[in-house]
Structures are given as structure tokens and as C-alpha cells.
Amino acid sequence: MTPFAIVWGYLRHDWLERLLNALLLAVAVCLLSVGLWFAHQLETRFLGEIRHVDLVVGAKGSPLQLILSGVFYLDAPTGNIAWADALRLQRNPLVAAAVPLSLGDNALGWRVVGTTPEFLPFHQAELAQGKLWQKPFEAVVGANVAKDLPLGQEFRSGHGLSTMGDDNDHDHKDHDHKDHDHAHEDQDHSSANDHDHAQEDSAATPAASADTDPHAANAYRVVGVLAPTGTVLDNLVLTSLASVWRIHPTDTIVTAPASGDALFGGLTVAPQAADSQVTLLLVKYRTQAAGLGLPRYINQSTGMQAASPVVEINRLLNLLGVGLDALRSMGLALGIAALLALFAALWGALRRRRADLALLRLLGANRLFLFRLLLLEALFITLVAALLGLAVGHLVLYLALSGSPLLLYADPRILVASEWWLMLGVLLLAVVAAVLPAISAYRLPVPSILARLQ
Amino acid sequence: MVTLASVSYAYPGGQPIRFPDWQAEKGSHWLVTGPSGSGKTTLLYLLSGLLTPNTGEVEVEGARLSQLSERQRDAYRARSVGYMLQRPALLPALTVHQNLNLAWRMAQKAGKPELGYADVGLGDFGGRFPHQLSVGQAQRVALLRAVQHKPTLLLADEPTSALDAVNATAAITLLLQTVRQTGTTLVVASHDARLHDYFEHEIALQP
Numbered sequence: 098m099t100p101f102a103i104v105w106g107y108l109r110h111d112w113l114e115r116l117l118n119a120l121l122l123a124v125a126v127c128l129l130s131v132g133l134w135f136a137h138q139l140e141t142r143f144l145g146e147i148r149h150v151d152l153v154v155g156a157k158g159s160p161l162q163l164i165l166s167g168v169f170y171l172d173a174p175t176g177n178i179a180w181a182d183a184l185r186l187q188r189n190p191l192v193a194a195a196v197p198l199s200l201g202d203n204a205l206g207w208r209v210v211g212t213t214p215e216f217l218p219f220h221q222a223e224l225a226q227g228k229l230w231q232k233p234f235e236a237v238v239g240a241n242v243a244k245d246l247p248l249g250q251e252f253r254s255g256h257g258l259s260t261m262g263d264d265n266d267h268d269h270k271d272h273d274h275k276d277h278d279h280a281h282e283d284q285d286h287s288s289a290n291d292h293d294h295a296q297e298d299s300a301a302t303p304a305a306s307a308d309t310d311p312h313a314a315n316a317y318r319v320v321g322v323l324a325p326t327g328t329v330l331d332n333l334v335l336t337s338l339a340s341v342w343r344i345h346p347t348d349t350i351v352t353a354p355a356s357g358d359a360l361f362g363g364l365t366v367a368p369q370a371a372d373s374q375v376t377l378l379l380v381k382y383r384t385q386a387a388g389l390g391l392p393r394y395i396n397q398s399t400g401m402q403a404a405s406p407v408v409e410i411n412r413l414l415n416l417l418g419v420g421l422d423a424l425r426s427m428g429l430a431l432g433i434a435a436l437l438a439l440f441a442a443l444w445g446a447l448r449r450r451r452a453d454l455a456l457l458r459l460l461g462a463n464r465l466f467l468f469r470l471l472l473l474e475a476l477f478i479t480l481v482a483a484l485l486g487l488a489v490g491h492l493v494l495y496l497a498l499s500g501s502p503l504l505l506y507a508d509p510r511i512l513v514a515s516e517w518w519l520m521l522g523v524l525l526l527a528v529v530a531a532v533l534p535a536i537s538a539y540r541l542p543v544p545s546i547l548a549r550l551q
Numbered sequence: 552m553v554t555l556a557s558v559s560y561a562y563p564g565g566q567p568i569r570f571p572d573w574q575a576e577k578g579s580h581w582l583v584t585g586p587s588g589s590g591k592t593t594l595l596y597l598l599s600g601l602l603t604p605n606t607g608e609v610e611v612e613g614a615r616l617s618q619l620s621e622r623q624r625d626a627y628r629a630r631s632v633g634y635m636l637q638r639p640a641l642l643p644a645l646t647v648h649q650n651l652n653l654a655w656r657m658a659q660k661a662g663k664p665e666l667g668y669a670d671v672g673l674g675d676f677g678g679r680f681p682h683q684l685s686v687g688q689a690q691r692v693a694l695l696r697a698v699q700h701k702p703t704l705l706l707a708d709e710p711t712s713a714l715d716a717v718n719a720t721a722a723i724t725l726l727l728q729t730v731r732q733t734g735t736t737l738v739v740a741s742h743d744a745r746l747h748d749y750f751e752h753e754i755a756l757q758p
Contacts, residue, residue: 102649103642110644456640459601460696461629461657463622544596550640 104474118442119482122435126486126523128428130516131494136421137513139414146328147406149220154186154395155377160404167198167377168406170208170329174200178401180373191387194219197375199341202254207242209254209334211341222330227321233340236317239333240325250319254312311344342373440530443475447534454538455546467538475531483523552577553736557607560593568593573754575736583740585756591740595706598738599632600624612703629657633697637709639689641681648677651696658700671695671725687718698729705730707739723749
């Protein structure tokens with residue numbers, strides 16, 4: 098008979114009361130862990146993603162949407178901007194570096210990003226394997242994507258930002274269309290900005306038939322893999338702008354050889370600058386002071402929109418923060434109530450079991466043994482409750498996030514550091530709740546209790 | 552051998568109880584009598600090491616109990632003493648088997664006890680909980696718990712007071728029979744007059 102066997106006997110004996118104690122505590126741990134997990138993801142992951150990007154320039158629309166699509170690859174873009182405008186902005190003296198992005202396609206659900214080789218140094222990303230793209234339809238993939246699309250793998254892209262399944266045929270058209278209604282609405286506001294992808298969605302267009310869909314006709318090949326960054330870069334398929342332009346050639350006149358512009362990074366084809374479009378431009382300021390004038394200049398004097406990730410994300414965090422604070426306060430209040438209930442339960446158990454504990458002393462158990470019994474019981478209830486709370490909390494997170502692109506950022510199966518502290522804190526508080534009853538057990542006046550028993 | 556020399560004990564705020572000097576041979580059977588408050592139970596606590604005397608010395612098998620630390624006296628009680636109470640105090644949350652096993656482990660014994668349910672006239676009640684036993688059955692389990700580790704000293708506080716005549720006779724007969732088997736020194740504290748005939752030795756405590 099170990100102390101734990103005795104504790105187990107008593108837990109079974111008072112199972113309903115102990116179960117209620119554990120459930121109350123588990124609900125509190127559940128709320129707190131969900132709150133902590135979300136707060137951690139928002140504060141560290143979200144802010145971590147934006148550290149390289151001072152400004153995002155894209156088509157006019159919602160600035161938050163521009164940030165979400167351009168920095169987090171979550172939402173649909175607000176539309177396209179003219180390549181010529183992007184180039185002009187890149188030469189602005191306030192701009193230290195600018196990287197154009199062309200979005201709209203996916204490969205096995207991973208986002209395909211047409212960009213220039215500057216994308217890598219801009220994000221301080223490095224190649225782990227292979228080389229950078231040299232020709233159209235060569236791709237460099239992020240560390241997570243490499244699990245699906247390893248070095249040397251050929252693949253076809255599909256139209257749409259997220260899902261297309263594992264097929265490269267055209268069954269995905271229907272839901273792609275739905276996915277991007279929103280994008281097209283935004284994009285259709287100006288005929289000059291009309292998105293090239295729109296053409297494909299018309300069944301009447303001969304080019305949209307299965308045999309001639311440029312997505313199906315052009316196979317990409319993985320030529321490089323990025324080192325893991327712990328950011329959304331791990332989930333991207335990077336390729337040249339030319340690849341995207343070739344698949345969506347509405348505004349693109351293919352000329353060969355390359356114009357020699359450094360932005361094209363050795364492309365053998367180049368768009369005719371006047372007509373081509375990109376989705377947005379990521380900008381790094383030359384000096385912090387640029388943040389004062391440049392966004393205003395862009396928003397007022399050009400047809401484009403500039404949005405600062407820091408400003409937009411902090412606005413988002415402030416909005417969400419209220420909800421998180423409420424969740425945390427509720428979890429804390431429940432946690433305190435649960436620990437008080439645990440204390441009351443242990444104290445009650447001690448009073449009911451005084452005769453049993455005195456009997457244990459009579460059988461030769463020392464004081465420390467009784468102290469350990471009560472502590473062990475509290476710790477066991479708390480540990481079960483904490484594990485249950487964490488498990489349910491993360492299951493809820495997993496179910497709530499399943500199918501959401503947020504999953505790209507954070508895996509609900511992984512505990513964040515603050516949750517380990519939560520576990521430790523709850524166990525320590527359980528010890529605090531148990532220590533008074535345990536001391537009382539330690540100092541049990543055995544003869545007087547046995548006298549009453551007789 | 553159990554020896555009491557000039558022993559007295561006072562509960563906090565109470566009058567000191569003085570105990571007669573006393574020597575008990577190993578394996579002898581003693582009945583402690585006296586009116587309420589004369590110190591019958593206190594004498595058992597002193598012999599078990601649960602209390603230590605204010606004056607004098609209690610010696611069991613050469614060990615002076617007051618010179619042991621509290622932990623050593625706890626260990627002595629677990630290994631060398633069996634204890635029976637008026638009510639068969641079993642832990643309600645544990646099965647009969649677990650109750651027996653708990654005491655066996657506390658006595659630091661390995662393996663299995665030689666004495667079993669049959670030795671106290673019980674079937675295999677190991678899987679039952681105390682509330683599933685009759686008082687008589689529970690008292691037999693308590694007896695088995697007190698003697699299974701073959702203690703030097705078996706202390707019984709009013710073991711028959713709660714029983715009717717027939718059961719009391721059966722209980723005391725079983726108790727004596729069992730301690731004869733194990734060679735244990737038996738000290739029974741009781742005001743039950745029915746027990747006089749069963750004991751060759753008696754200590755009469757004065758109020």
C-alpha cells in the first residue's frame with residue numbers, strides 16, 4: 098500500500114465531490130489556456146511576421162485586408178496595382194527596398210507568390226537546399242511546403258488563394274470562383290485595374306477549357322527550399338513574376354530576352370512595363386522618418402493605397418485584446434473559485450477523516466505520511482484537472498481553427514510557454530490550498546480523536 | 552518482556568496518573584481493569600509509544616520507548632505492536648484486503664502473512680469494503696490486522712464491550728487462541744467483568 102493507493106481509495110470513495118472539484122478547475126484552466134494561447138500567437142507570431150515590412154502598397158480598399166493578404170497571406174488581396182507605379186515607387190528616395198508580390202494562385206493549397214529574388218534578403222530568409230529560380234516555372238518553397246513538394250518535384254498551380262485539393266484538373270473551379278468573388282468585387286471597381294484572372298472564370302472564353310488552361314499547361318518544378326523561419330514564409334511557394342504573368346497573360350507581352358532590369362532577376366521574359374500588374378508592393382523605409390510622409394503621399398497622390406502593418410495589426414490586437422482580457426479575467430476568477438472550492442473540499446475531507454488519520458497513526462504511520470497524503474490528493478486532482486482543461490482547450494482551438502488559414506501560423510497541438518507556466522502556477526496554488534489541511538493532519542491530536550472514537 | 556517503572560502521565564491541564572510498576576513475561580496475557588478515568592487507555596498509549604511518560608520508563612523487549620525519537624516510536628508501533636479498538640476501525644475507503652495490506656506494509660514486512668482469513672474464522676472477504684461487513688466480521692478483520700505481522704505486543708482497548716455475551720465469548724476466545732499461536736504478549740484494557748475468567752494476570756488501576 099503506497100500513499101498513492103490510499104489516496105486513490107479515498108478519491109474513489111468521494112468520487113463525485115472530487116470529480117466536481119476537478120471539473121471546476123478544468124473549466125478555469127481551459128479558459129485560461131485558450132486565452133494565453135491566443136494572446137501568445139497574436140502578440141508574438143503576428144508581430145513577428147511584420148518586423149521586416151514597414152509599409153504595404155496595393156490597390157485601394159480596406160487597409161487591414163491589404164495587410165492580411167500581403168503580409169500574412171490570409172485574406173484575398175484588394176486588387177492589383179500597375180507595375181509601372183510599383184517601379185516608380187521603388188525608385189523613391191525614401192524607400193530602402195521594395196519587393197513586388199503577385200498573388201492569386203495556389204499549389205496543393207500552398208500560396209504561390211510571384212516575386213523577385215529580393216524577396217529573400219528583404220525577409221532575411223535563406224536557402225537551405227537548391228538554388229533560386231532562374232527561369233519561369235522554377236519555384237523555391239518554404240520549409241513546410243517542402244514536405245508536400247520536395248526539391249525536384251514538379252507541380253501545377255491552380256487558380257485561387259487557398260484550397261484546390263490534390264488534383265490539377267479543373268474540378269476546383271467552382272469553389273475557387275466562390276473564394277474569390279470578394280476579390281473580384283474589389284478588383285472590378287476599375288476597368289483599368291481589371292484583374293487578369295477574371296478572364297478564366299468565364300466559361301465562354303475558349304481559353305478556359307481544360308486543355309488550354311494555362312494552369313494545367315505549365316508545370317512548375319521545385320529548384321530550392323528555404324531554411325525554416327518560423328514565419329508564414331515556411332508556407333509559401335515563391336516563383337518569378339514572369340511565371341505568374343505567363344499563366345495570367347492578359348496584360349503581359351512576353352519578350353525575350355530579359356530587359357536587364359535587376360528587378361527581373363535573370364528572367365528570360367519580361368512584361369511590358371506599361372500594362373503589367375502586380376498585386377502589391379512590400380516596402381522597407383530608408384529612415385524611420387519616411388513613415389511620416391510616404392504613406393500620406395501614396396494615399397493622396399497616387400491611385401494606390403499604403404498601409405502600415407504595425408498600425409493595422411495594433412488596431413486589430415486592440416480590438417481582439419478586449420475579448421482576450423475578458424477571457425483571461427473570467428478564467429482567473431473561475432480559477433480562484435476552483436482553488437477555494439478545492440481548499441474547502443480538502444478541509445472538509447480532513448474533518449471527516451480525522452478518525453481515519455488517527456487510525457493510520459495508530460497503525461504506525463508518521464506525521465509526514467499524513468501530510469503527504471493530503472498534498473498528494475490535492476496535486477492529483479489538480480493535475481488531472483489541468484491536463485483535462487488543457488486538452489479540452491486545445492481541442493476547442495483545433496476544432497475552431499480547422500479549415501482556417503490561421504492554422505498556417507499556429508499549431509493548436511503545441512502548448513505555448515505561458516501555458517506551461519499556467520500548469521506550474523495551478524499546481525503550486527494546489528499545494529497552497531492543500532498545505533493548511535496537510536499541516537492540520539500533521540499536528541493531529543491522535544489520543545483525543547481516538548478517545549472520541551471509542 | 553514488558554516493564555513499567557515509576558511511570559506517570561498527565562494530560563495537559565489534568566491530574567497526573569500514576570501507574571504501578573509492572574513486569575510482563577513474553578507471551579503472557581494481561582487484563583487491565585479499573586474505573587473510567589483510571590488510565591486504562593492511557594496505559595495502552597504509553598505501551599504503544601503514542602504517548603511518552605512524564606516520569607519513569609516504559610521498556611519493551613529491551614527498548615526504552617522514551618529514548619526513541621517520535622519517528623522511531625512510529626516505526627516501533629508499526630512493527631512490534633498490534634492494536635485493537637472497541638469499534639473495529641477499518642479505513643472505509645479501502646477494501647478489506649487493502650486495509651490488511653496497509654498495516655502489513657507499514658510493519659515493513661515483505662511477502663505474505665502466514666495468518667489468513669481462516670485463522671480468524673472468516674471466508675475470503677478481501678474484496679469487500681468495511682461497510683459490507685457485519686460488526687463481528689469487521690472485528691475479526693481488525694484482529695487479523697493486529698496480529699498478521701506477529702507483533703511483540705497486542706494491545707486491545709475494550710475489544711468486547713460492543714458485543715453481546717455469545718459474541719464476546721467467541722471474540723475473546725479467538726483473541727487468546729490467536730496470540731497463543733503467535734507468542735504475542737497480550738494486554739487487554741476492559742471494564743467488562745465477563746473477561747476476568749479468561750486471564751491469569753490482572754492489573755487493577757486505581758482512580
